[in-house]
Amino acid sequence: MSAPALIELCGVSKRYGERVVLEEVSFALPRNATTVLVGPSGAGKSTVLRLLVGLARPDAGRILVDGEDVASLDRDGWMTLRKRFGMLFQEGALFNSMSVLDNVAFPLRHHTKLERAEREQRALAKLAAVGINEELAARTPDTLSGGQRKRVGLARALALDPEIVLFDEPTAGLDPVTSAAIDAMIVDVGARLKTTFLVITHDVHSCAAIAQHIGLLLEGKLLLFGGRDEILESTDPTVRQFFDRKAEGPIRVT
Amino acid sequence: MNAPGSALVVEIGRTAQFAWQVLQRSLRPRFASLILPAAHDLGVGSVLLVCIVCAFAGAMLAVQGHASLYTLGAPELLGTFVGYGGVREIFPLVAAGVVGARAGSAIAAEIATLKLGEQLDALTVMAIDPIAYLAVPRFIAAILVMPLVMVFGTLAGLGAAFLTASVQLQVDPGSYLARLYVSLQPFDLWAILIKGVVFGAIIAVVTAAEGFRAHGGTAGVGAAANRAVVRAVIMGSIVNLALSQALFGGWQ
Numbered sequence: 278m279s280a281p282a283l284i285e286l287c288g289v290s291k292r293y294g295e296r297v298v299l300e301e302v303s304f305a306l307p308r309n310a311t312t313v314l315v316g317p318s319g320a321g322k323s324t325v326l327r328l329l330v331g332l333a334r335p336d337a338g339r340i341l342v343d344g345e346d347v348a349s350l351d352r353d354g355w356m357t358l359r360k361r362f363g364m365l366f367q368e369g370a371l372f373n374s375m376s377v378l379d380n381v382a383f384p385l386r387h388h389t390k391l392e393r394a395e396r397e398q399r400a401l402a403k404l405a406a407v408g409i410n411e412e413l414a415a416r417t418p419d420t421l422s423g424g425q426r427k428r429v430g431l432a433r434a435l436a437l438d439p440e441i442v443l444f445d446e447p448t449a450g451l452d453p454v455t456s457a458a459i460d461a462m463i464v465d466v467g468a469r470l471k472t473t474f475l476v477i478t479h480d481v482h483s484c485a486a487i488a489q490h491i492g493l494l495l496e497g498k499l500l501l502f503g504g505r506d507e508i509l510e511s512t513d514p515t516v517r518q519f520f521d522r523k524a525e526g527p528i529r530v531t
Numbered sequence: 532m533n534a535p536g537s538a539l540v541v542e543i544g545r546t547a548q549f550a551w552q553v554l555q556r557s558l559r560p561r562f563a564s565l566i567l568p569a570a571h572d573l574g575v576g577s578v579l580l581v582c583i584v585c586a587f588a589g590a591m592l593a594v595q596g597h598a599s600l601y602t603l604g605a606p607e608l609l610g611t612f613v614g615y616g617g618v619r620e621i622f623p624l625v626a627a628g629v630v631g632a633r634a635g636s637a638i639a640a641e642i643a644t645l646k647l648g649e650q651l652d653a654l655t656v657m658a659i660d661p662i663a664y665l666a667v668p669r670f671i672a673a674i675l676v677m678p679l680v681m682v683f684g685t686l687a688g689l690g691a692a693f694l695t696a697s698v699q700l701q702v703d704p705g706s707y708l709a710r711l712y713v714s715l716q717p718f719d720l721w722a723i724l725i726k727g728v729v730f731g732a733i734i735a736v737v738t739a740a741e742g743f744r745a746h747g748g749t750a751g752v753g754a755a756a757n758r759a760v761v762r763a764v765i766m767g768s769i770v771n772l773a774l775s776q777a778l779f780g781g782w783q
Contacts, residue, residue: 330656352660359658370653372645384657433657 281344283308283441283473284329289338291324298324300497301338306441311467311474313484315519316494317528322477325494326443329475330362331355360388363434364443367450369426371418377404377429378414384436403432406469407462424455428462435466444476448483460486481520485509493519495528546762549662549740553670556663560671565664569672573634578680580633581626582687588625589688592617593695597702606702610710613692618685618719619779624771626684627730630677631763635738638669639759642742643752651743666739673735678727685723722778729774730767737763 282305291299299321306312314322327333328340331347340347342358350358371380381400385391391399404414407428418426427447434442447463448456460483467474467487478484484491491508493500493516500515501508509520518526560566596612642665645651654661689711696702741759745751 332652332655356658356660359656362656364653364656366649366653368649370649372650387657387659 281341282306283343284475285341285344286325286328287339287341289328289335289340291321291328291333291335297497299328299335302494302497302499303338304492304499304502306473306475307490308473309471310489311463311476311487312490312492313476313478313488314492314494315478315481315484317519318479320494321497322479322494323445326364326445326475326477329441329443330359330364360437361440362443363437363439363441365427365430365434365445365447367445369418369430371426371429371433373417373419376415376417377409377421380418380429381414381432381436384433388437400432400436403435404429406435406466407432422455424451424459427451427459431462431466435470439472441473441475444474444478446478446480447476448478448480453482456480456483457486459483463487481522485520495519545744546737546740549666549743550736552662553666553736553739556660556667557670560667561660561663562668565668566671566675569668570676572637573630573669573672574676574680577630577633578683581629581680581684584629585622585625585684585688586691588621589613589617589691590695592621592688593692593700597696597700606700607706607710609696609700609702610707610712611714613689613696614711614714614719617688617692618715619722620771620775622685622688623681623723623726623730624768625688626681627677627726627734627767627771628764629684630680630730631734631738631767632760634673635734635763636756636760638735638738639742639745640752640756642666642739643745643755646743646745647748647751661743666735666743669739670732670735673731674728675731677731677734678724681723681727681730682720722774725778726771726774729770733766733770734763737766 284306285304287303288301289299289303290297290301302321302325314325316322324333328335331350334348342361347355347358371377372383375383378397378400381403382396385396385399389396401411401414404410409425409428409432413421413425418429421429431442431444431447444463448459451459463474463476464487474487476484476487485505488505490503491505492502493508495515501511501513508516511517515527517523518528592613593609596609596616597606600606600608600612642651645654645661645665651661651665654664693704693707693711696707697704738759741755741762745755747754
């Protein structure tokens with residue numbers, strides 16, 4: 278028997294009130310590779326991330342991490358599990374009350390026994406890896422550009438050297454050039470760290486640039502999941518409509 | 532679910548649940564280093580305003596008390612009146628109202644901003660319990676600082692009442708103070724401290740709860756702050772009535 282997948286979703290469903298957001302979604306996240314879940318807005322992409330980190334609970338189905346069902350975790354169990362995750366939030370979710378450096382050192386301060394100087398050194402190294410210099414590190418996040426905030430958010434997500442990094446729409450709200458730079462950064466960091474990345478986005482350019490595996494979510498259902506080329510070259514009309522950005526096709530624009 | 536009043540019951544239940552979560556975590560505070568800054572915000576930031584408002588309340592209490600007692604021909608009883616009405620009721624309630632409005636709206640707005648900016652989710656994902664990180668230090672700070680703020684407010688109110696009585700209303704200072712002294716007992720200081728702890732707890736829990744429940748964009752921050760103050764003030768008033776009845780209602 279092979280080792281269990283790092284993360285596996287088995288028939289996961291989630292509804293908010295009457296609205297079904299995810300319906301029987303199943304996939305195993307490939308280890309040490311970048312997987313991109315794409316789909317139109319409202320397809321349930323964000324919900325997948327929220328379920329993985331325990332910000333929401335599935336109504337049906339199981340989520341396995343290292344083969345263990347997360348439904349059995351209590352509050353402490355979740356806290357332990359979450360230390361293995363890093364997450365880049367859409368707007369960065371940084372604390373404007375502290376400097377960029379302190380933001381990145383924040384997880385180190387609370388989850389390691391490192392001395393202050395050591396924490397700051399580690400945080401500066403993480404910031405350097407995403408292209409943020411010491412001068413920017415001394416500023417507060419609200420004085421940075423959108424692209425810079427995303428970089429800082431990634432540095433913070435990487436602070437504890439997580440096994441899995443989740444990205445919530447990393448290029449949303451950025452201009453095309455900055456988006457390309459963020460994509461390049463994700464590819465670069467992914468290649469160096471050989472960590473498991475899960476990215477959700479509706480940006481097909483970004484998806485093509487960074488993905489090694491792709492899943493296409495549509496109205497709460499996982500339509501396809503496979504290797505990058507297999508999906509991008511698919512002749513399925515739905516897949517084509519989405520990746521070729523056509524208004525006409527099986528996907529209804531609501 | 533739609534029976535009249537069911538929404539109120541649900542809300543009270545939610546706030547009670549939140550209060551329980553805060554209490555549980557307060558027994559072993561994980562972020563003790565945040566208590567002092569929170570205490571500074573709450574105490575130092577409010578005490579001057581509390582003293583000013585209590586002083587005005589004290590002066591008015593003296594004027595109206597004097598007007599009532601003068602008709603009875605016993606203006607020197609003003610000391611007794613200020614002792615009972617001011618020290619036991621008006622000054623603590625005014626102090627709580629001021630802190631509730633000032634610090635309470637700040638607590639709710641701050642937490643609501645973090646909620647809507649996904650920072651609360653970010654804390655959770657970073658394996659840091661947002662209630663332990665944000666609500667518990669403010670809760671502990673409030674129950675420690677609020678009694679002191681109320682003592683200062685009471686002193687300011689007493690001072691202003693005395694000045695108004697002796698300078699403006701020409702009440703004999705010696706007999707005023709003697710009446711005041713007789714009306715006050717050590718128990719009254721305890722009552723202020725008890726009320727301080729209770730008001731502090733209510734302000735911190737109710738306003739933080741509203742912050743955590745904020746929703747709906749930037750307008751949600753204002754709405755949360757608004758709800759927080761309204762609820763803290765209403766609940767504070769109800770609990771004040773209950774406490775005053777228990778402490779001074781003559782049941783002993």
